[in-house]
Structure formats: C-alpha cells, structure tokens
Amino acid sequence: MIILSIILIITGVFFFFTATFGLLRFPDFYSRLQATGKGDTLGSLLMLAGLALYNLSSGISLASILVSVKLLLIAVFIFIANPTATHALTRAGQDAGVEPWTKEEKSK
Amino acid sequence: MxxxxxxxxxxxxxxxxxxxxxxxxxxxxxxxxxxxxxxxxxxxxxxxKFQFSYITEFIRFALYIPWLIYQIILSNIHVAYLVLHPKMPIEPSIITFETTLKKEMSIVAFANSITLTPGTITMDVHDGKYFVIHCISRKVADDLLSGEMERKIARIFGEN
Amino acid sequence: MVNFFLIISLVLGVFVFFSLYRAVYGPTVLDRIVSVGVIGTKTTVILALMGFIYGRIDMFVDICLAYALLNFITTLAAAKFFRVRKSIVPGSKYFKDKGTDQ
Structure with missing residues (x-):
C-alpha cells in the first residue's frame, strides 16, 4: 500500500512539473491555461489520493478514515473548482480582447 | 421535500x-x-424543486467519472508530450459549435468535461447553446466534433 | 518516509519558484492571475505534506481545505474584476501605450 501511494505521489509530481513547464514555455495566455488547467487538476488529484492511502496504511481507525475522507473531498473540490476557474479566466481574456497566438502569425 | x-x-x-x-x-x-x-x-x-430523478442522475454521473478520469490521464500525457517536445508542435485555433443539450446541469458538466479532455478548453457559452472552444491542434478539434462525449452526457441526464 | 515527504515538498517549492517567474514578468495581468492560481494549488498539496511531516494531519487538513476554497474564490473574483477593465491588456484594441495617449 505504501508503494502504491509513493507511485501515485511521484506521478502527481511529474504532472505538476509539466504544468509548470507549460506555464513557462507556451507562447500565449490560452495555451498556458491548457497546460495548467489539466496538469494541476490531475496532479493534485493523484497526490491527495496518494496521501489518503498512506494515511490509511498506518492503522485503520475512525480518526484516520475521517482524515482520508477529508483529503479525498478536497481532491473532489479541486476537481470541480479548477476547470471552473480556467473557464472564468478564458472568458475574462476573451472579453478583455487578448489575441490568441496562431501558427500563421509566427511564420509571417 | x-x-x-x-x-x-x-x-x-x-x-x-x-x-x-x-x-x-x-x-x-x-x-x-x-x-x-x-x-x-x-x-x-x-x-x-427536488425530484427523485436527481438520484438516478447522480448515480449515473458517478459511473461516468472513471471514463472521465481515463480521458484526463490521456489529456495530461498529450500535454506532457507537447510541453516536452523540443519543437512544441502546437497549432491553436478557435472553433464554435452548437450543442443539443438543454438542461443547465448537463451544460455545466459538458463544459467542464471539455476543459478536462485532451487539448480543448471551453472559452464561452452563448445563449446556453453555442460553445466557443480553444483547441491546441487540428486533430483534437475533429475528435471533439465527432460528439462522443455529448452523447454520453445526454444519456446521463436523460436527454435524447 | 518523512524524508521522502520533505524531498517532495522541496521539489514542489522549486516549482512554485518557477511559477513565480510568470507572476513577475507575465505580459498580461491575466497571466499573473493564472500563475497565482497555480501556486495556490501547489500550496494546498504542500500543506497536506506538511501535516504528514509534523504528524498533525488531522489539524492541517482543515487548513488545506480553507486554502483551497480561498484560492478558488480569489481566482474567480480577479477574473470577474478584470473582465470589465478592457484597457489593461497589451494586444487588445482598447490598450493605450503610456505617453502616446491624449
């Protein structure tokens, strides 16, 4: 069980890494949101699930089950909230008139 | 009630x-x-108003989540490939399409699912019907327009 | 195991530092908001890891939830606020360069 949680946590760190790298590397606002909206959601989901599993492995009692359920509820909340925040930001960008980057402009 | x-x-x-x-x-x-x-x-x-059909909708939505998580993992691998590729083969474009979904809940679920699946984010929804979507490459736009996800959502919330 | 959590949270701290680059040099205000949201999500996970390092996860999990809620509300409020200020973004047709207006 501990090994499974370690695998989950390391995968989560990898997706956080891609989210950060995409944030630094992509050319415009919308593509950056592509990277962060996905990478952060899955990264935090995997890491919190891994932590909840690790918490159960030290001994199952009412208190530890409660803590694991709370960690999973935080993960579910992030899972709902992160796409919503991404959507709100893209809409703000569209209304403020941020121009999307396209390949044709670059080759011109 | x-x-x-x-x-x-x-x-x-x-x-x-x-x-x-x-x-x-x-x-x-x-x-x-x-x-x-x-x-x-x-x-x-x-x-x-509370209706009993919400309970069955909730159960069907819970059954839809594993498929969604599979799609999210695919999309993250896609983004990881794009980010780590030295030439960064992206080709962003914006498309608009019309949906047949009517209930508020199903439109919300559909918009969030679009954001989480490979290479697409929802930018705007006009009049509860027209979705404006930012795609990172041409291929994912064609995948989305095939309408598989829309059919799944319609089945969950009992619309056809 | 505590060392493992310590290393993971250090790595996440390094990611937060790199995200800070976008928050400082981001070309538009909206890029900065995205960066703040990313840092907030990472901080939520770091707080959970901290709880395991100190052995007080039952206390830290509540702080973690409060941070996640605040992060979401911050992003939404900032997006709502900057939606109506059209002249802040370089590249939009409403944007005026300093010195050239009037």
Whole structure:
C-alpha cells in the first residue's frame, strides 16, 4: 500500500512539473491555461489520493478514515473548482480582447 | 421535500468536517444547518424543486467519472508530450459549435468535461447553446466534433 | 518516509519558484492571475505534506481545505474584476501605450 501511494505521489509530481513547464514555455495566455488547467487538476488529484492511502496504511481507525475522507473531498473540490476557474479566466481574456497566438502569425 | 434533502446533505458534510460526535457539537451542527437550510433551501436544485430523478442522475454521473478520469490521464500525457517536445508542435485555433443539450446541469458538466479532455478548453457559452472552444491542434478539434462525449452526457441526464 | 515527504515538498517549492517567474514578468495581468492560481494549488498539496511531516494531519487538513476554497474564490473574483477593465491588456484594441495617449 505504501508503494502504491509513493507511485501515485511521484506521478502527481511529474504532472505538476509539466504544468509548470507549460506555464513557462507556451507562447500565449490560452495555451498556458491548457497546460495548467489539466496538469494541476490531475496532479493534485493523484497526490491527495496518494496521501489518503498512506494515511490509511498506518492503522485503520475512525480518526484516520475521517482524515482520508477529508483529503479525498478536497481532491473532489479541486476537481470541480479548477476547470471552473480556467473557464472564468478564458472568458475574462476573451472579453478583455487578448489575441490568441496562431501558427500563421509566427511564420509571417 | 427540498428542505429535508438540503438539510441532510449539509448535515452529512458537517459530520465529516467536524469529526466530533458528542452531543454538544452535533446539536451545534443541527442548529447551524437548520438556519442555512431556511435561508437557502432553493439553491441546490434546478427550479428550486427536488425530484427523485436527481438520484438516478447522480448515480449515473458517478459511473461516468472513471471514463472521465481515463480521458484526463490521456489529456495530461498529450500535454506532457507537447510541453516536452523540443519543437512544441502546437497549432491553436478557435472553433464554435452548437450543442443539443438543454438542461443547465448537463451544460455545466459538458463544459467542464471539455476543459478536462485532451487539448480543448471551453472559452464561452452563448445563449446556453453555442460553445466557443480553444483547441491546441487540428486533430483534437475533429475528435471533439465527432460528439462522443455529448452523447454520453445526454444519456446521463436523460436527454435524447 | 518523512524524508521522502520533505524531498517532495522541496521539489514542489522549486516549482512554485518557477511559477513565480510568470507572476513577475507575465505580459498580461491575466497571466499573473493564472500563475497565482497555480501556486495556490501547489500550496494546498504542500500543506497536506506538511501535516504528514509534523504528524498533525488531522489539524492541517482543515487548513488545506480553507486554502483551497480561498484560492478558488480569489481566482474567480480577479477574473470577474478584470473582465470589465478592457484597457489593461497589451494586444487588445482598447490598450493605450503610456505617453502616446491624449
């Protein structure tokens, strides 16, 4: 069980890494949101699930089950909230008139 | 009826987050959940009315989540490939398409699913019908327009 | 195991530092908001890891939830606020360069 949680946590760190790298590397606002909206959601989901599993492995009692359920509820909340925040930001960008980057402009 | 359901949902959340089951804390929970229920009993449900079909919708939505998680893992691998590729083969474009979904809940679920699946994010929804979508490459746009996800969502919320 | 959590949270701290680059040099205000949201999500996970390092996860999990809620509300409020200020973004047709207006 501990090994499974370690695998989950390391995968989560990898997706956080891609989210950060995409944030630094992509050319415009919308593509950056592509990277962060996905990478952060899955990264935090995997890491919190891994932590909840690790918490159960030290001994199952009412208190530890409660803590694991709370960690999973935080993960579910992030899972709902992160796409919503991404959507709100893209809409703000569209209304403020941020121009999307396209390949044709670059080759011109 | 929707008073009772709202109260039960709030009280279950109270029990999980407080974590103390002695009579003092539970009675505090009953009082505060009761006050919140009186103030906002019509916020949870569409049109402010509880219907029994929501329970089956909820169960079907829970069954849809594993497929969604599989799609999210695919999309993350896609983004990781794009980010780590030295030439960064992206080709962003914006497309608009019209959906046949009608209920508010199914449009919300559809928009969030689009954001989480490979290479697409929802930018805007006009008039509850026209989705404006930012695609990172031409191929993912064609995948989305095939309409598999829309059919799945329609089946969950009983629209056809 | 505590060392493992310590290393993971250090790595996440390094990611937060790199995200800070976008928050400082981001070309538009909206890029900065995205960066703040990313840092907030990472901080939520770091707080959970901290709880395991100190052995007080039952306390830290509540702080973690409060941070996640605040992060979401911050992003939404900032997006709502900057939606109506059209002249802040370079590249939009409403944007005026300093010195050239009037």
């Amino acid at each position: 929707n008073y009772i359901v709202t109260f039960l949902i709030l009280f279950a959340n109270w029990l999980i987050w407080s974590g103390m089951f002695d009579s003092f804390h539970v009675s505090l929970g009953v009082i505060s959940c009761g006050v919140v229920t009186l103030m906002s009993h019509d916020l949870f449900f569409e049109n402010g």
